[in-house]
Amino acid sequence: MVDIATRVYNHKWKIDPIVRSLIDTDFYKLLMCQSVFRNRPTTSVTFSLINRSTRIRLAELIDEGELREQLDHARSLTLARGESTWLRGNTFYGKRQMFRPDFMAFLEGLRLPAYHLEKHDGQYLLTFEGPWPQVMLWEIPALAILMELRSRAVLRDMGRFELQVLYARAMTRLWEKIEALRGIGDLRIADFGTRRRHSFLWQDWAVQAMIEGLGERFTGTSNCLIAMRRDIEAIGTNAHELPMVYAALAEGDDRLRRAPYDVLADWHEEHDGNLRIILPDTYGTPGFLEHAPDWLAGWTGIRIDSGDPAEGAETAIRWWQSRGEDPRQKLVIFSDGLDVDKIIELHGRFHGRVKVSFGWGTLLTNDFRGLVAGDGLAPFSLVCKAVAADGRPTVKLSDNPAKATGPADEIARYRRVFDVQAQVAQPVTV
Amino acid sequence: MVDIATRVYNHKWKIDPIVRSLIDTDFYKLLMCQSVFRNRPTTSVTFSLINRSTRIRLAELIDEGELREQLDHARSLTLARGESTWLRGNTFYGKRQMFRPDFMAFLEGLRLPAYHLEKHDGQYLLTFEGPWPQVMLWEIPALAILMELRSRAVLRDMGRFELQVLYARAMTRLWEKIEALRGIGDLRIADFGTRRRHSFLWQDWAVQAMIEGLGERFTGTSNCLIAMRRDIEAIGTNAHELPMVYAALAEGDDRLRRAPYDVLADWHEEHDGNLRIILPDTYGTPGFLEHAPDWLAGWTGIRIDSGDPAEGAETAIRWWQSRGEDPRQKLVIFSDGLDVDKIIELHGRFHGRVKVSFGWGTLLTNDFRGLVAGDGLAPFSLVCKAVAADGRPTVKLSDNPAKATGPADEIARYRRVFDVQAQVAQPVTV
Numbered sequence: 092m093v094d095i096a097t098r099v100y101n102h103k104w105k106i107d108p109i110v111r112s113l114i115d116t117d118f119y120k121l122l123m124c125q126s127v128f129r130n131r132p133t134t135s136v137t138f139s140l141i142n143r144s145t146r147i148r149l150a151e152l153i154d155e156g157e158l159r160e161q162l163d164h165a166r167s168l169t170l171a172r173g174e175s176t177w178l179r180g181n182t183f184y185g186k187r188q189m190f191r192p193d194f195m196a197f198l199e200g201l202r203l204p205a206y207h208l209e210k211h212d213g214q215y216l217l218t219f220e221g222p223w224p225q226v227m228l229w230e231i232p233a234l235a236i237l238m239e240l241r242s243r244a245v246l247r248d249m250g251r252f253e254l255q256v257l258y259a260r261a262m263t264r265l266w267e268k269i270e271a272l273r274g275i276g277d278l279r280i281a282d283f284g285t286r287r288r289h290s291f292l293w294q295d296w297a298v299q300a301m302i303e304g305l306g307e308r309f310t311g312t313s314n315c316l317i318a319m320r321r322d323i324e325a326i327g328t329n330a331h332e333l334p335m336v337y338a339a340l341a342e343g344d345d346r347l348r349r350a351p352y353d354v355l356a357d358w359h360e361e362h363d364g365n366l367r368i369i370l371p372d373t374y375g376t377p378g379f380l381e382h383a384p385d386w387l388a389g390w391t392g393i394r395i396d397s398g399d400p401a402e403g404a405e406t407a408i409r410w411w412q413s414r415g416e417d418p419r420q421k422l423v424i425f426s427d428g429l430d431v432d433k434i435i436e437l438h439g440r441f442h443g444r445v446k447v448s449f450g451w452g453t454l455l456t457n458d459f460r461g462l463v464a465g466d467g468l469a470p471f472s473l474v475c476k477a478v479a480a481d482g483r484p485t486v487k488l489s490d491n492p493a494k495a496t497g498p499a500d501e502i503a504r505y506r507r508v509f510d511v512q513a514q515v516a517q518p519v520t521v
Numbered sequence: 522m523v524d525i526a527t528r529v530y531n532h533k534w535k536i537d538p539i540v541r542s543l544i545d546t547d548f549y550k551l552l553m554c555q556s557v558f559r560n561r562p563t564t565s566v567t568f569s570l571i572n573r574s575t576r577i578r579l580a581e582l583i584d585e586g587e588l589r590e591q592l593d594h595a596r597s598l599t600l601a602r603g604e605s606t607w608l609r610g611n612t613f614y615g616k617r618q619m620f621r622p623d624f625m626a627f628l629e630g631l632r633l634p635a636y637h638l639e640k641h642d643g644q645y646l647l648t649f650e651g652p653w654p655q656v657m658l659w660e661i662p663a664l665a666i667l668m669e670l671r672s673r674a675v676l677r678d679m680g681r682f683e684l685q686v687l688y689a690r691a692m693t694r695l696w697e698k699i700e701a702l703r704g705i706g707d708l709r710i711a712d713f714g715t716r717r718r719h720s721f722l723w724q725d726w727a728v729q730a731m732i733e734g735l736g737e738r739f740t741g742t743s744n745c746l747i748a749m750r751r752d753i754e755a756i757g758t759n760a761h762e763l764p765m766v767y768a769a770l771a772e773g774d775d776r777l778r779r780a781p782y783d784v785l786a787d788w789h790e791e792h793d794g795n796l797r798i799i800l801p802d803t804y805g806t807p808g809f810l811e812h813a814p815d816w817l818a819g820w821t822g823i824r825i826d827s828g829d830p831a832e833g834a835e836t837a838i839r840w841w842q843s844r845g846e847d848p849r850q851k852l853v854i855f856s857d858g859l860d861v862d863k864i865i866e867l868h869g870r871f872h873g874r875v876k877v878s879f880g881w882g883t884l885l886t887n888d889f890r891g892l893v894a895g896d897g898l899a900p901f902s903l904v905c906k907a908v909a910a911d912g913r914p915t916v917k918l919s920d921n922p923a924k925a926t927g928p929a930d931e932i933a934r935y936r937r938v939f940d941v942q943a944q945v946a947q948p949v950t951v
Binding site: 094097250251253255260262266299300303304 | 524680682685686730
């Protein structure tokens with residue numbers, strides 16, 4: 092039987108919206124947003140979309156009108172009552188009322204601010220400028236919209252069964268990954284794939300497959316909307332944008348040098364337990380750890396997000412030992428460019444030595460490599476970063492020189508201030 | 522939105538019926554039924570289900586109560602008005618009113634007759650006894666019910682995503698077969714897979730995938746219900762049961778020897794064009810062709826259903842040449858144990874020499890080999906054959922001694938009467 096009402100209701104959509112909820116975003120964006128709302132509410136920040144894979148000419152693939160419709164739709168969203176209730180009432184990492192009433196009031200009144208869009212050399216220049224707590228919430232929806240519009244563009248001319256088989260192939264591939272991971276008894280793995288997902292529905296499918304296939308070993312998703320709908324844990328801590336903006340705002344080299352620790356001091360005040368995770372690589376992991384205050388060694392763990400991951404974990408283990416901490420009590424979260432083989436290898440090397448956990452991103456939610464002609468659905472490296480704060484440029488170095496961003500002279504200054512030695516370049520694919 | 526009425530309606534089903542229509546059967550059963558209804562309406566025939574793959578212990582896999590429910594449901598079916606209209610009004614092979622009014626009246630009044638079911642040694646003994654035009658219509662639904670109950674039994678304990686991935690894998694496999702067949706420009710291929718299909722829905726999916734993937738190269742399906750719903754051609758001619766019953770009824774060796782030609786003489790009167798297809802292997806192809814009357818050489822083509830298919834086609838070509846016919850004007854339909862490699866090989870060898878066509882069966886509609894643990898979904902050799910006519914046993918020899926059926930002494934007599942020489946055994950898997 093055809094459900095006539097559903098059909099008629101569906102006819103009323105002018106577009107098929109990609110982002111349909113303000114909480115279709117990563118949990119850590121909300122955590123960071125609360126921190127920023129408290130500590131730096133008036134800082135003006137510019138976020139900019141950057142396609143590191145210049146061979147993918149997004150402005151030729153994606154119609155500008157469609158892109159504007161999707162961005163405009165995202166701007167029309169407000170926090171739904173049930174979403175607010177879920178954020179206010181949920182227990183995150185065992186803690187209730189993670190979000191303070193003043194922050195919730197801010198979020199309930201929020202709409203995403205204006206965007207600026209133009210085309211240049213086959214790419215879209217998409218920027219968001221305004222108060223940090225508002226513009227920062229554009230990052231994930233902007234990425235998700237671009238990623239999914241690109242998927243739609245590539246899939247547009249395919250037949251109905253061709254499409255079904257495409258998804259059948261992708262499902263089979265993902266399930267085989269999950270079957271391979273079942274072999275690891277004490278695995279702990281979460282979905283970190285919102286930002287570069289193939290589509291919302293595909294991420295939702297991937298999460299459900301992980302729930303059925305991995306059971307307790309699947310610890311949750313970074314996506315708040317999916318966490319709410321599938322009744323699983325929302326996962327996340329903090330990201331590079333905090334030290335990048337704090338650093339940009341710092342006056343002089345001494346304050347610059349202290350900026351990454353100022354971020355974590357603010358964070359320390361607010362959070363404990365599983366939220367006390369160090370992200371050490373913004374300006375080079377070895378220097379960050381060497382100069383870190385002792386209280387940081389007491390934190391729960393570390394997230395390894397660039398450079399050679401095994402080397403990063405070994406560096407962290409040596410650091411904890413040098414500070415009199417027992418690495419076996421510490422959590423190491425690997426979250427950079429993971430796929431099954433790497434997960435199995437890293438788990439094999441580090442389980443028993445530290446508590447090992449994985450944040451699996453693009454190759455969980457967007458592995459369509461080789462599934463269409465010309466490999467048109469292969470994931471690519473699209474990011475949306477804070478590029479300026481109160482008119483001053485931001486800089487990120489990371490543990491991979493290929494990921495460094497910012498003006499060349501500022502990169503040089505940061506490398507000097509943070510005492511960054513020679514780094515080994517890693518290919519950046521996703 | 523949930524369609525409440527649909528949900529409530531679905532609750533009313535006591536079972537999930539496997540066969541939901543009297544025309545969920547092969548088109549040639551209806552063609553043969555009309556011939557039998559005209560020529561041998563009162564002959565009493567016994568059909569019997571035979572599982573040649575004794576390692577599959579069906580009576581242990583399938584609950585007897587469920588089997589009876591499904592068989593009883595099939596007995597409750599009558600021809601629906603729209604089905605009758607389709608049969609009366611459709612054009613088959615370019616001809617209208619293929620079915621005569623008296624036969625349609627018979628079919629509109631028909632219900633499937635009683636069945637007899639018992640268990641023995643891990644197998645079901647399922648027999649149908651009664652007037653030939655009625656009991657013959659049990660063959661396809663009985664096979665489809667047993668095949669699908671076996672699929673359901675194997676799938677019963679699988680999770681939701683595990684199931685989705687199972688079908689994703691099967692879809693991928695089938696689509697890759699279709700992609701391989703796309704390489705053959707002048708391919709002509711039909712679905713002959715009703716009797717040993719994985720399930721009705723799966724056959725329906727396979728047909729739709731063939732429509733999209735092969736376009737005009739896909740010539741139709743043997744399944745009347747799917748042909749009607751998908752608006753494609755219903756395909757079929759005649760089968761072994763006609764000569765088997767005619768032969769069983771023949772008095773003495775001379776009439777036995779003539780019986781296979783009597784069948785085709787009756788058929789000749791009724792049909793022309795694409796329905797004049799010789800099925801020569803019931804009692805050995807070489808002898809059948811050697812002793813065939815000249816008018817048979819004028820028929821449209823031949824169906825190769827046992828033995829080495831290339832050898833069978835070469836035999837047919839030599840025979841046509843010996844009778845002064847041009848093989849390039851003749852149709853050769855391969856229909857035994859086909860899969861993509863064999864199809865490509867046979868097409869390569871015979872296209873240009875004859876008109877080549879394929880009736881693709883079990884490995885189109887039931888290729889789940891290797892997709893579950895223990896290979897529990899692999900197709901197996903289940904048949905439902907006329908075993909007796911007016912109390913006399915039937916015999917089938919075919920071109921493969923492994924497929925011979927009937928009492929040993931009668932097999933010996935038939936081999937003598939039909940002058941069958943040594944045959945090469947071919948493995949029977951599907």
